[in-house]
Amino acid sequence: MFFASDNSGPVHPQVLAALSEANAGYAMGYGDDPLTLQVQERIRELFEAPQAAVYLVATGTAANALALATLCQPFQTVFCSPVAHIHEDECNAPEFFSGGAKLTLVPGGDKMTSAALAATIAKENTRGVHGPQCGPVSITQVTERGSVYSLDELRSLTSVARKHDLPVHLDGARFANALVRLSCSPADMSWRAGVDALSFGGTKNGLLGVEAVLFFDPDRAWEFELRRKRGGHLFSKGRYLAAQMAAYLTDDLWLISARAANAACDRLAAGLRAAGAEFAHAPDANMIFAAIPRAVHQRLHDAGAVYHLWDGALDGDDPQEMLTARLVCDWSISNARIDQFLNVLNS
Structure with missing residues (x-):
């Protein structure tokens, strides 16, 4: 009953097999191996973007921070949600890699709205040389609270950015989970939406x-390459990054895995609703924020359930106080484990 994070789940066996296969013999380093070139071309095909520049890095923080640094001057600011991963969970990496650009938080909740974004940009545009200059807009899809922006919502945000001639970055750490929920193409949820x-x-x-x-604009490519190298994120044995991504994209493994995680989340959410849990956000993908009584949390933890409490403490005086759990399903969680969790919840 492990729902702490989709970072904590196992690596898919097909990915491990691909790594073993890639380990045979010798290959050129630093991304000049045939497998990396094949993966880059496969991603271009997948996104219907033949001119796109494609690079592999090992972590989501590196991907976000280096991408934003490439889009942003040090005297600019990045517009993002108050709960964006780049703000809450990346230890100022975007600021560091950009050489000092700041983040400006767009007021509101989990999702940014176009009205709030427009108002925030307008506010930053009032101080001339004395204030930060407007820089990229960064959108998180799936959001850090488990919500999915619709295509119309994405286009509305990117339209605001376009009016101010600002580039748009999409943090797609859970891109696949959002994609299968929306039943759209990768292009629809990226460059066609204005990313x-x-x-x-x-x-x-x-x-x-x-x-x-x-x-999607290849003119950005060389600067990103330099930043990736300077930032210590250019792998010498790049084929081991490429092998993982190659397996991921073979026979739609990435979509199959995301559908499995989302379906598990749907099953868990349905059981929580039936038990009277209160949802803080719509569980659109593979993440749930649900409030249940402290006594129920204690029972679940005693039974071996692993997840994070988002507010309050497990040990407290009021057994009926409602505490919010953050529950995340990964590709590997079984229906049996979900049902075990729900059985304890309802016992």
């Missing part, structure tokens, strides 16, 4: 550790 740069995640969806960075 300029994408962090295309894999680690949370069954890979050992690899993310792709896409620039």
Whole structure:
């Protein structure tokens, strides 16, 4: 009953097999191996973007921070949600890699709205040389609270950015989970929606550790390459990153894994609703924020359930106080484990 994070799940066996196969013999380093070139071309095909520049890095933070640094001058600011991963969970990496660019938080909740984004950009445009200059807009899809932007919502945000001539970055650590929920194409949820740069995640969806960075404008490519090298994120044995991504994209493994995680989340959410849990956000993909009484949390933890409490403490005086759990399903969680959790919940 492990629901702490989709980062904590196992690597898919097909990915491990691909790594073993890639380990045979010798290959050129630093991304000049045939497998890396094949993966880059496969991603271009997948996104219907033949001119896109595609690069592999090992972590989501590297993907986000290096992409934003490429889009952003040090005297600019990045517009993002108050709960964006780049703000809450990356230890100022975007600021560091950009050489000092700041983040400006767009007021509101989990999702940014176009009205709030427009108002925030307008506010930053009032101080001339004395204030930060407007830089990229960064959107998280799936959001850090488990919500999925519709295509119309994405286009609305990118339209605001376009009016101010600002580039758009999409943090797609859970890109696949959002894609299968919306039943659209990768192009529809990226460059066709107005996205300029994408962090295309894999680690949370069954890979050992690899993310792709896409620039739909290839003129950004050389600067990103320099930043990746200078930042210590150019792998010498790049074929081991490429092998993971190759397996991920073979026979739709990335989509199959995301559908499995989303379906598990749907099953868990249905059981929680039936038990009277209160949902803080719509569980659109593979993540749930649900409030249940402290006594129920204690019972679940005693039974071996592993997940994070988002507010409050497990030990407290009021057994009926409602505490919010963050529950995340990965590709490997079984129906049996979900039903075990729900049985304890309802016991």
